Amino acid sequence: MVEEIILSHSILVKLFLAGLVVGFFIPMLTKNKPLGFKKASFIYTMTFQALTTMIAFTGIVAMVTGKIDMSMSIVIMLLIWGLLMFVEIKKYKLIKKSNIENEEIHRLLGSAFVKITAVQVMLVVMMVVLKIMEAKGAISLS
Protein backbone atom coordinates (compact mmCIF):
# COMPACT_ATOMS: atom_id res chain seq x y z
CA MET A 1 0.00 0.00 0.00
CA VAL A 2 2.68 2.51 1.07
CA GLU A 3 4.79 1.46 -1.92
CA GLU A 4 1.92 2.34 -4.26
CA ILE A 5 1.44 5.73 -2.62
CA ILE A 6 5.17 6.51 -2.84
CA LEU A 7 5.09 5.36 -6.47
CA SER A 8 2.23 7.76 -7.24
CA HIS A 9 4.14 10.51 -5.38
CA SER A 10 7.15 9.76 -7.56
CA ILE A 11 5.08 9.68 -10.80
CA LEU A 12 3.46 13.00 -9.87
CA VAL A 13 6.91 14.54 -9.32
CA LYS A 14 7.96 13.41 -12.84
CA LEU A 15 4.69 14.71 -14.33
CA PHE A 16 5.25 18.00 -12.55
CA LEU A 17 8.76 18.20 -13.98
CA ALA A 18 7.36 17.60 -17.47
CA GLY A 19 4.80 20.37 -16.84
CA LEU A 20 7.57 22.75 -15.80
CA VAL A 21 9.41 22.04 -19.05
CA VAL A 22 6.23 22.95 -20.99
CA GLY A 23 6.39 26.27 -19.12
CA PHE A 24 9.59 27.19 -20.99
CA PHE A 25 7.56 27.40 -24.20
CA ILE A 26 4.83 29.72 -22.88
CA PRO A 27 6.74 33.02 -23.26
CA MET A 28 8.07 31.83 -26.63
CA LEU A 29 4.65 30.89 -28.02
CA THR A 30 2.99 34.08 -26.76
CA LYS A 31 5.76 36.46 -27.78
CA ASN A 32 3.41 38.61 -29.85
CA LYS A 33 0.24 37.96 -27.83
CA PRO A 34 0.39 39.71 -24.43
CA LEU A 35 -3.15 38.69 -23.46
CA GLY A 36 -2.44 35.14 -24.56
CA PHE A 37 0.60 35.19 -22.27
CA LYS A 38 -1.53 36.31 -19.31
CA LYS A 39 -4.15 33.64 -20.01
CA ALA A 40 -1.60 30.85 -20.52
CA SER A 41 0.19 31.93 -17.35
CA PHE A 42 -3.08 31.59 -15.40
CA ILE A 43 -3.76 28.08 -16.72
CA TYR A 44 -0.12 27.15 -16.06
CA THR A 45 -0.23 28.33 -12.43
CA MET A 46 -3.51 26.49 -11.79
CA THR A 47 -2.02 23.26 -13.20
CA PHE A 48 1.18 23.89 -11.21
CA GLN A 49 -0.79 24.23 -7.97
CA ALA A 50 -2.99 21.20 -8.69
CA LEU A 51 0.10 19.04 -9.20
CA THR A 52 2.03 20.40 -6.21
CA THR A 53 -1.05 19.87 -4.01
CA MET A 54 -1.28 16.25 -5.20
CA ILE A 55 2.46 15.80 -4.53
CA ALA A 56 2.07 17.10 -0.97
CA PHE A 57 -1.08 15.02 -0.45
CA THR A 58 0.52 11.74 -1.57
CA GLY A 59 3.65 12.57 0.48
CA ILE A 60 1.62 13.18 3.64
CA VAL A 61 -0.56 10.09 3.06
CA ALA A 62 2.63 8.03 2.59
CA MET A 63 3.98 9.39 5.89
CA VAL A 64 0.77 8.59 7.77
CA THR A 65 -0.01 5.15 6.30
CA GLY A 66 3.63 4.04 6.27
CA LYS A 67 4.31 5.53 9.73
CA ILE A 68 7.33 7.24 8.17
CA ASP A 69 9.06 9.58 10.61
CA MET A 70 10.18 13.07 9.75
CA SER A 71 13.64 12.86 8.20
CA MET A 72 16.17 15.21 6.67
CA SER A 73 14.93 14.08 3.28
CA ILE A 74 11.31 15.03 4.08
CA VAL A 75 12.40 18.37 5.55
CA ILE A 76 14.21 19.16 2.27
CA MET A 77 11.08 18.14 0.30
CA LEU A 78 8.90 20.39 2.45
CA LEU A 79 11.31 23.31 2.01
CA ILE A 80 11.47 22.83 -1.76
CA TRP A 81 7.68 22.49 -1.90
CA GLY A 82 7.22 25.75 0.03
CA LEU A 83 9.76 27.56 -2.12
CA LEU A 84 8.17 26.31 -5.36
CA MET A 85 4.72 27.51 -4.23
CA PHE A 86 6.01 30.86 -2.93
CA VAL A 87 7.85 31.71 -6.13
CA GLU A 88 4.96 30.58 -8.33
CA ILE A 89 2.37 32.66 -6.47
CA LYS A 90 4.63 35.74 -6.53
CA LYS A 91 5.22 35.28 -10.28
CA TYR A 92 1.53 34.81 -11.00
CA LYS A 93 0.51 37.90 -8.99
CA LEU A 94 3.15 39.98 -10.77
CA ILE A 95 1.89 38.90 -14.20
CA LYS A 96 -1.76 39.38 -13.18
CA LYS A 97 -1.22 42.95 -11.93
CA SER A 98 1.07 44.06 -14.75
CA ASN A 99 0.21 46.22 -17.69
CA ILE A 100 0.97 43.40 -20.09
CA GLU A 101 -0.02 45.44 -23.17
CA ASN A 102 3.18 47.44 -22.62
CA GLU A 103 5.73 45.80 -24.91
CA GLU A 104 8.70 46.28 -22.56
CA ILE A 105 6.82 44.88 -19.54
CA HIS A 106 5.66 41.89 -21.60
CA ARG A 107 9.23 41.21 -22.70
CA LEU A 108 10.61 41.51 -19.15
CA LEU A 109 7.93 39.22 -17.70
CA GLY A 110 8.50 36.67 -20.46
CA SER A 111 12.19 36.57 -19.64
CA ALA A 112 11.49 36.39 -15.86
CA PHE A 113 9.07 33.50 -16.52
CA VAL A 114 11.83 31.50 -18.23
CA LYS A 115 14.38 32.24 -15.49
CA ILE A 116 11.95 31.33 -12.69
CA THR A 117 11.01 28.10 -14.50
CA ALA A 118 14.72 27.24 -14.79
CA VAL A 119 15.15 27.66 -11.01
CA GLN A 120 12.06 25.52 -10.34
CA VAL A 121 13.29 22.77 -12.69
CA MET A 122 16.66 22.86 -10.94
CA LEU A 123 15.04 22.46 -7.50
CA VAL A 124 12.95 19.45 -8.59
CA VAL A 125 15.86 17.79 -10.41
CA MET A 126 18.04 18.34 -7.36
CA MET A 127 15.48 16.57 -5.14
CA VAL A 128 15.12 13.66 -7.57
CA VAL A 129 18.91 13.29 -7.77
CA LEU A 130 19.21 13.38 -3.96
CA LYS A 131 16.61 10.61 -3.65
CA ILE A 132 18.36 8.51 -6.30
CA MET A 133 21.70 8.95 -4.51
CA GLU A 134 20.04 8.04 -1.23
CA ALA A 135 18.48 4.90 -2.75
CA LYS A 136 21.88 3.88 -4.12
CA GLY A 137 23.40 4.36 -0.68
CA ALA A 138 25.70 7.15 -1.83
CA ILE A 139 24.27 9.56 0.80
CA SER A 140 22.14 9.29 3.91
CA LEU A 141 19.25 11.72 4.46
CA SER A 142 17.70 10.15 7.53
Ligand code: HEM
Ligand atom coordinates in the same frame (compact mmCIF):
# COMPACT_ATOMS: atom_id res chain seq x y z
C1 HEM B 1 4.59 18.34 1.33
C2 HEM B 1 5.56 17.91 0.61
C3 HEM B 1 6.11 16.49 0.60
C4 HEM B 1 6.01 15.43 1.48
C5 HEM B 1 5.25 15.38 2.80
C6 HEM B 1 6.78 14.33 0.91
C7 HEM B 1 6.93 13.07 1.50
C8 HEM B 1 7.60 12.00 0.95
C9 HEM B 1 7.70 10.68 1.53
C10 HEM B 1 7.08 10.28 2.87
C11 HEM B 1 8.45 9.91 0.71
C12 HEM B 1 8.82 8.44 0.90
C13 HEM B 1 9.83 8.27 2.00
C14 HEM B 1 11.18 8.80 1.65
O1 HEM B 1 11.72 8.40 0.62
O2 HEM B 1 11.69 9.63 2.41
C15 HEM B 1 8.82 10.74 -0.43
C16 HEM B 1 9.59 10.33 -1.52
C17 HEM B 1 10.00 11.15 -2.54
N1 HEM B 1 9.69 12.47 -2.71
FE1 HEM B 1 8.51 13.60 -1.49
N2 HEM B 1 7.33 14.74 -0.26
C18 HEM B 1 6.95 16.05 -0.49
C19 HEM B 1 7.30 16.84 -1.57
C20 HEM B 1 8.15 16.46 -2.57
C21 HEM B 1 8.62 17.34 -3.62
C22 HEM B 1 8.20 18.79 -3.80
C23 HEM B 1 9.47 16.60 -4.39
C24 HEM B 1 10.24 17.04 -5.60
C25 HEM B 1 10.75 18.21 -5.71
C26 HEM B 1 9.53 15.27 -3.84
C27 HEM B 1 10.28 14.22 -4.36
C28 HEM B 1 10.32 12.94 -3.85
C29 HEM B 1 11.05 11.84 -4.47
C30 HEM B 1 11.86 11.92 -5.76
C31 HEM B 1 10.83 10.72 -3.66
C32 HEM B 1 11.39 9.31 -3.87
C33 HEM B 1 10.30 8.45 -4.52
C34 HEM B 1 10.76 7.03 -4.75
O3 HEM B 1 11.31 6.45 -3.84
O4 HEM B 1 10.51 6.55 -5.88
N3 HEM B 1 8.72 15.23 -2.73
N4 HEM B 1 8.29 12.01 -0.25
